[in-house]
Amino acid sequence: MKLKIAIQKSGRLYEDSIKLLKDCGIDVRNGMNKLKAEAENFPLEVFFLRDDDIPQYVADKVADIGIVGENVLYEKQKAVTVVEKLGFSKCRLAVGVGKDENYTGAQYLQGKTIATSYPVLVRKFLDDNNINAEIHEISGSVEIAPGIGLSDAIVDLVSSGSTLFMNGLKETETILKSEAVLVRNNELSEEKLAILSSLVFRMQAVKKAKNNKYILLNAPNDRLQEIIALLPGMKSPTVLPLAESGWSSVHSVLNENDFWNIIEQLKERGAQGILVIPIEKMIV
Numbered sequence: 001m002k003l004k005i006a007i008q009k010s011g012r013l014y015e016d017s018i019k020l021l022k023d024c025g026i027d028v029r030n031g032m033n034k035l036k037a038e039a040e041n042f043p044l045e046v047f048f049l050r051d052d053d054i055p056q057y058v059a060d061k062v063a064d065i066g067i068v069g070e071n072v073l074y075e076k077q078k079a080v081t082v083v084e085k086l087g088f089s090k091c092r093l094a095v096g097v098g099k100d101e102n103y104t105g106a107q108y109l110q111g112k113t114i115a116t117s118y119p120v121l122v123r124k125f126l127d128d129n130n131i132n133a134e135i136h137e138i139s140g141s142v143e144i145a146p147g148i149g150l151s152d153a154i155v156d157l158v159s160s161g162s163t164l165f166m167n168g169l170k171e172t173e174t175i176l177k178s179e180a181v182l183v184r185n186n187e188l189s190e191e192k193l194a195i196l197s198s199l200v201f202r203m204q205a206v207k208k209a210k211n212n213k214y215i216l217l218n219a220p221n222d223r224l225q226e227i228i229a230l231l232p233g234m235k236s237p238t239v240l241p242l243a244e245s246g247w248s249s250v251h252s253v254l255n256e257n258d259f260w261n262i263i264e265q266l267k268e269r270g271a272q273g274i275l276v277i278p279i280e281k282m283i284v
């Protein structure tokens with residue numbers, strides 16, 4: 001028995017999806033233009049597909065699970081379940097208008113024409129805001145639409161904003177924040193759920209490790225308690241004596257978000273030789 005996973009064949013989700021599987025200890029080799037591959041050391045069969053088709057394939061059980069952006073997932077409205085947010089391919093679905101337009105709020109869109117590849121999500125946004133506007137659906141190069149007279153505004157994915165900028169547009173309203181998610185079919189067998197659960201366990205260990213760093217430092221013993229108080233560790237920090245008397249080596253795990261703030265405070269309390277090391281897997 002193998003679990004079948006659908007991932008994007010090529011594009012913005014492909015590399016991070018393959019890397020996530022690899023970080024989970026799962027080797028997938030897809031030769032040039034191969035649309036199917038088997039993992040060598042985990043009961044997983046991989047299908048390489050257009051991302052737009054992934055929700056449908058998972059809903060139809062052609063694939064048991066899939067990796068897809070929330071933007072595509074919610075646009076397609078297929079009956080699948082989100083298992084886990086994956087933390088990559090972060091972007092937002094946003095409204096763009098000409099950079100010199102006087103945009104005062106969503107009501108700006110009243111009576112306007114909007115070009116987008118996301119008609120379902122845009123229609124919902126317009127309805128929620130009681131806006132009457134025409135949606136012009138196009139499948140790509142959406143940012144060019146206002147410049148060639150196809151629409152007054154656009155709704156498309158934005159991350160750095162450089163595509164909008166280069167097309168003389170500015171970002172206004174955010175309709176949806178998106179990242180890659182793992183989805184599953186709603187009716188998997190017990191056996192497949194068991195494989196999925198061990199895959200998700202590995203994914204969570206990888207994700208947790210990515211958000212944390214292993215930290216080592218030398219602390220003067222007379223300030224050890226203050227320094228330890230700043231370092232939560234997984235249980236509590238490890239403290240080992242240094243060869244030089246009066247000093248200890250302290251080992252701990254730090255969340256990336258707290259990182260710079262705590263480093264400053266550690267230095268102020270006399271910590272020296274601070275090393276910060278990436279963690280590969282983290283199981284709590």
Ligand SMILES: Nc1ncnc2c1ncn2[C@@H]1O[C@H](COP(=O)(O)OP(=O)(O)OP(=O)(O)O)[C@@H](O)[C@H]1O
Binds near residue numbers: 011013049090159
């Ligand atoms: N600029 C971006 N920054 C971060 N993530 C993005 C960005 N653009 C798209 N994404 C995410 O990556 C997904 C895939 O984007 P991509 O551009 O590869 O799609 P595509 O051209 O529709 O690919 P396909 O050929 O598979 O249909 C998007 O649905 C979105 O979730």
Ligand SMILES: O=P(O)(O)OC[C@H]1O[C@H](OP(=O)(O)OP(=O)(O)O)[C@H](O)[C@@H]1O
Binds near residue numbers: 143158159163
């Ligand atoms: O805000 P930015 O960082 O400029 O990113 C936004 C752009 O990225 C995506 O397109 P992509 O580059 O994936 O090309 P595509 O339209 O061919 O899929 C998206 O459709 C935007 O056009």
Ligand SMILES: [Mg+2]
Binds near residue numbers: 050051052
């Ligand atoms: Mg696509």
